[in-house]
Amino acid sequence: xxxxxxxxxxxxxxxxxxxxxxxxxxxxxxxxxxxxxxxxxxxxxxxxxxxxxxxxxxxxxxxxxxxxxxxxxxxxxxxxxxxxxxxxxxxxxxxxxxxxxxxxxxxxxxxxxxxxxxxxxxxxxxxxxxxxxxxxxxxxxxxxxxxxxxxxxxxxxxxxxxxxxxxxxxxxxxxxxxxxxxxxxxxxxxxxxxxxxxxxxxxxxxxxxxxxxxxxxxxxxxxxxxxxxxxxxxxxxxxxxxxxxxxxxxxxxxxxxxxxxxxxxxxxxxxxxxxxxxxxxxxxxxxxxxxxxxxxxxxxxxxxxxxxxxxxxxxxxxxxxxxxxxxxxxxxxxxxxxxxxxxxxxxxxxxxxxxxxxxxxxxxxxxxxxxxxxxxxxxxxxxxxxxxxxxxxxxxxxx
Amino acid sequence: xxxxxxxxxxxxxxxxxxxxxxxxxxxxxxxxxxxxxxxxxxxxxxxxxxxxxxxxxxxxxxxxxxxxxxxxxxxxxxxxxxxxxxxxxxxxxxxxxxxxxxxxxxxxxxxxxxxxxxxxxxxxxxxxxxxxxxxxxxxxxxxxxxxxxxxxxxxxxxxxxxxxxxxxxxxxxxxxxxxxxxxxxxxxxxxxxxxxxxxxxxxxxxxxxxxxxxxxxxxxx
Numbered sequence: 001x002x003x004x005x006x007x008x009x010x011x012x013x014x015x016x017x018x019x020x021x022x023x024x025x026x027x028x029x030x031x032x033x034x035x036x037x038x039x040x041x042x043x044x045x046x047x048x049x050x051x052x053x054x055x056x057x058x059x060x061x062x063x064x065x066x067x068x069x070x071x072x073x074x075x076x077x078x079x080x081x082x083x084x085x086x087x088x089x090x091x092x093x094x095x096x097x098x099x100x101x102x103x104x105x106x107x108x109x110x111x112x113x114x115x116x117x118x119x120x121x122x123x124x125x126x127x128x129x130x131x132x133x134x135x136x137x138x139x140x141x142x143x144x145x146x147x148x149x150x151x152x153x154x155x156x157x158x159x160x161x162x163x164x165x166x167x168x169x170x171x172x173x174x175x176x177x178x179x180x181x182x183x184x185x186x187x188x189x190x191x192x193x194x195x196x197x198x199x200x201x202x203x204x205x206x207x208x209x210x211x212x213x214x215x216x217x218x219x220x221x222x223x224x225x226x227x228x229x230x231x232x233x234x235x236x237x238x239x240x241x242x243x244x245x246x247x248x249x250x251x252x253x254x255x256x257x258x259x260x261x262x263x264x265x266x267x268x269x270x271x272x273x274x275x276x277x278x279x280x281x282x283x284x285x286x287x288x289x290x291x292x293x294x295x296x297x298x299x300x301x302x303x304x305x306x307x308x309x310x311x312x313x314x315x316x317x318x319x320x321x322x323x324x325x326x327x328x329x330x331x332x333x334x335x336x337x338x339x340x341x342x343x344x345x346x347x348x349x350x351x352x353x354x355x356x357x358x359x360x361x362x363x364x365x366x367x368x369x370x371x372x373x374x375x376x377x378x379x380x381x382x383x384x385x386x387x388x389x390x391x392x393x394x395x396x397x398x399x
Numbered sequence: 400x401x402x403x404x405x406x407x408x409x410x411x412x413x414x415x416x417x418x419x420x421x422x423x424x425x426x427x428x429x430x431x432x433x434x435x436x437x438x439x440x441x442x443x444x445x446x447x448x449x450x451x452x453x454x455x456x457x458x459x460x461x462x463x464x465x466x467x468x469x470x471x472x473x474x475x476x477x478x479x480x481x482x483x484x485x486x487x488x489x490x491x492x493x494x495x496x497x498x499x500x501x502x503x504x505x506x507x508x509x510x511x512x513x514x515x516x517x518x519x520x521x522x523x524x525x526x527x528x529x530x531x532x533x534x535x536x537x538x539x540x541x542x543x544x545x546x547x548x549x550x551x552x553x554x555x556x557x558x559x560x561x562x563x564x565x566x567x568x569x570x571x572x573x574x575x576x577x578x579x580x581x582x583x584x585x586x587x588x589x590x591x592x593x594x595x596x597x598x599x600x601x602x603x604x605x606x607x608x609x610x611x612x613x614x615x616x617x618x619x620x
Contacts, residue, residue, distance in 0.1 A: 001507045016495055309491050312452055313505035313550065314480020316473045392452045396491060 001319050003326075010327040013299070014334075024295045025335035027288025028375060032339025032368045033346075035281040039274055039367070040347045040358035046270045047359050049263065056259035058231050061100065061238055063089075063224035063245070064255050083220040084253040087213060089245060090224060096244040099237035100226040105131035107223040108212035112179030114160075114205055116168040123164055123203035125178050127212020132225050136191070136204065143172040143187030151208045158183035162190050164203040181215055183207060234258055278367070285371055288335070289379035296328050296383035307387050308395025321388040328380025329373055336372030340365055400557070400589065401426040401449055406458030408444055408612075418444040419455060420612030428557070431584045432591045433603035441612040442593045443562055449591060450483045450560045451475040480509040484551025488563035490543040492535040498522065498546045499531040505554045521549040525579060541572035548579060552588075559583060561592040565599060577602060 001009075014021040056062075065083040090104045108127035113120055126136075130146050141162065150157055158176065160168075165188050170176050172185050191204065213219055228237035238256050246252050300307070307320055315323075340360075347358035401424075408419040418441040426432055426449070434442045447453035448460070451467065460468040467478065484505075485491075492501045502521055506514040522528040525545040527538075535543050544564060551559055561580065565573030573596075581602045584590045592603070600606055608616040 002511070005507050012495075305491065306493050309493055310504065310508070311476065312450075312479065312485045312491075314476050314508040314554075316476040316508070318473070319476075319508060393447050396452075396487065 001315070001323065006323055006326045007330070009323060010330045013303075013327055014331060017299075020295060021331060024291050025288075025331050025338070027291045028285065028332050028335030028372060029288075029339045029342070031281055031285035031288045032336045032372060033342045034284055035278060035371065036340050036343035036360060036364055036368050037346050037358070038277040038281065039364045040343060040360045041350070041356055042270050042273050042277060043361055043364065044347075044351075044356055044358040046267065048357055049266045053259040053263045053266075057227065058260075059228045059234055060259055061226045061228060061234065061241060062257050062259065062262070063226065063241065064257070065222065065253070066255060067252055083222050084249070085221045085224060087219040087221055089221070089248065092248050093224070093226065093241060093244055096247075097226075097237065097240040099228055099233045099240050101229055103131060103227070105129040105225040106209055106221040107132045107225075108209050108216065108220070109222045110178070110207075110212045110215055112181070112215075114164065114168060114176060114178055114203075116170040116174070116176040119168045119170075121164060121167050121203055123205055125205040125207060125212075127207050127209040127215075129209045132209070132223065133206070136206075138189040138191050138204070140187045140189045143185070145187055145189075146206075146208055151210055154210050154214060155208060156181065156183045156211060157186045157208060159187040159189060159206045160185060161204040162188050164205060167203065178205065178207070179215070282371075285375055289332075289375040292328055292331055292375065293379040293382060296324065296380055297386070299327070300324060300383045300387040303387075304390060304395045304398040307390050308392050308398065311390070311392035312396060317388040320390075321384045324384035324387045325377065325380050328383070329376030332372040332376035332379075333369065336369050340368050343368075400428045400463060402461040403445075403449070404459040404461075406445075406448060406455045406460065408441075408448065408453070408455045417441070417612040419448065419458075422458075422612070422614055424607070424614065424617075426558075426589065426591065428589055429584075429587060430589055430591075431580075431602060431604045432589075433600040433606045434591065434593045434609060435595060435597060435600065435606060436609035436615075437595065440609045442609045445609065446560050446562055446591060446593050449558075450485060451479050452485075476508070480505060480554060482557055484554065484556040484559045486544070486548055486551050486559060486561040486564045488566040490535070490540070490547045490567070492543055492547055492550075494536065495534055497532050497534060498527060498538070498549075501535070501546055502550045502553050505550060509554060517553050517555075518549075521553040522546070524552060525549045539572075540568050541575060544568060544572075544576055545579070548576070548583075552583065556588070558589040558591065561590065563594055564592065565594070565596070573599065 063085065065085050090106060093100065093104060094102055106129055110125050110127060112125055114123055114125065129151060130148065133145070140159065145159060146157060158178070165171070168176060170185055172188060175182055175184050177183070226241065228234040238258065242256050245254055310320060344360060347360055350356050350358050403422060403424045406419045406422045410416040410418055416439070422445060434445060436442050444453060448455055455468060458468065459466055462478065462482065470478070493504070499518055502518045503514060506517060519528060522531055525548050527542055527545045527549065530538055530542055530546065538546070564580070565576050568576060577599055580590055580592065584602065594600065603620065605617070605619045607614055
């Protein structure tokens with residue numbers, strides 16, 4: 001019997017018991033739906049972070065307070081403690097690391113509630129130098145950004161995100177407050193890539209970095225952004241920066257990374273997450289698969305006579321085996337396709353109504369269909385073997 | 400054409416039954432063999448053994464001079480498909496499947512070339528071409544048995560093996576089916592038929608009587 005005839009027979013059999021077939025494949029539908037939806041969400045986060053990191057130039061070197069742990073992952077807990085980096089580290093780097101460019105930017109985190117009139121907003125005000133904007137992937141859409149002279153003169157200027165401006169009902173040229181300090185709004189920006197790290201609603205405030213140091217009454221800085229002079233020198237520049245800062249601090253209380261390192265870290269975390277997703281959802285596929293096996297056993301028992309007839313007219317054991325295997329594979333693959341379709345709709349809705357941007361890749365679809373086929377083979381094999389091994393004479397007498 | 404030598408077969412489920420107790424038999428091309436005897440005498444087992452659906456515990460079986468009792472299940476399936484056509488008491492058509500597709504079935508496991516024409520020829524030969532789109536439950540017993548005979552004929556087998564083909568039919572319909580077997584035999588096909596109704600054996604050229612797994616008489620008419 002050729003493959004087309006097998007598919008026709010299988011489809012007919014499934015159609016003859018359509019309600020039963022549908023209920024059976026629900027288990028697979030739910031399993032595959034879970035796999036695809038969760039993998040798409042993980043992939044979406046990975047893409048967003050990837051896009052964010054790509055906004056950095058390939059020569060960018062990022063210096064953060066806190067030691068790197070043994071696996072090379074930055075110590076995120078250290079970010080909350082008082083920063084170990086100081087403003088004069090920057091001058092020191094300029095003179096002691098000749099592989100980096102002379103323009104070194106930095107960011108200073110400050111606290112304080114943003115207010116305008118009677119409107120209040122808790123965001124994350126950050127003091128930056130113009131180049132440090134690279135850290136945040138923003139685009140000024142109204143007014144202007146800081147200039148070096150604003151920084152030098154420690155102007156009380158503020159650039160805020162459109163979302164924050166809307167909530168505070170503040171326009172360019174008006175005055176608003178961060179804590180007790182007053183600032184003139186000189187520009188609005190929109191956030192092109194949001195990692196939702198700084199603020200879930202995209203409410204961000206930037207003030208000149210020296211002003212932030214003044215408000216904090218401290219020379220601490222939270223991020224330093226340097227650039228290697230050439231792409232080839234990035235790794236050597238990082239070594240040089242590390243040596244210079246270690247000499248100055250007397251200890252390694254900071255971490256130096258290139259954006260690709262961050263990407264690698266994030267990728268490895270998300271890949272672990274993906275394996276977990278596949279692992280967890282495999283359990284629901286297992287449950288669905290057992291349902292398939294159960295129904296296939298029932299089908300084989302019901303069709304004992306048919307199996308006897310087929311053998312009597314010349315069907316080999318392998319022909320019977322293949323017939324029933326195709327039936328179970330068809331069942332699971334249809335289930336997988338329905339699951340993928342439902343996950344696609346969910347992902348589309350999630351992208352529309354939530355900050356997530358789920359991405360269903362071709363490899364995700366291949367994994368889902370593959371899981372369907374594998375489940376069909378594994379859970380269809382025992383029933384199909386039973387069918388194939390039936391004694392034809394007894395099968396023909398089966399009532 | 401068929402030669403069985405000292406075949407033995409025991410059923411041990413529950414009571415031990417000697418279904419075949421040293422049966423030796425030769426069947427030549429063109430014979431119409433009727434096998435009679437009381438139920439449980441082993442006549443169906445003999446028929447299924449001849450048709451390679453069942454295997455013996457002991458003894459040798461030759462088809463056209465080739466020893467086949469040690470054949471693999473794949474080889475047996477191939478021979479069943481080419482050499483034999485089966486007709487059963489309870490018709491054994493696949494339910495919710497048209498007559499056409501039921502008759503097509505043997506061809507799907509063997510010769511698929513020209514299948515449509517062969518199915519049409521077989522259904523016309525038994526007079527139920529007009530029922531080709533009907534499911535078994537939409538036809539009378541006689542019509543169902545005609546479709547089953549068409550299925551046995553469609554591969555143009557050398558031997559038709561029939562197990563009480565009129566057992567589920569009324570006597571008039573049974574007569575008609577027997578006429579059909581006579582036609583098939585007259586065209587040169589060997590027929591081996593199990594029955595316990597001696598009236599139906601008027602077309603047979605040879606009658607074998609069995610009792611307790613043994614052949615007790617073998618008469619050529």
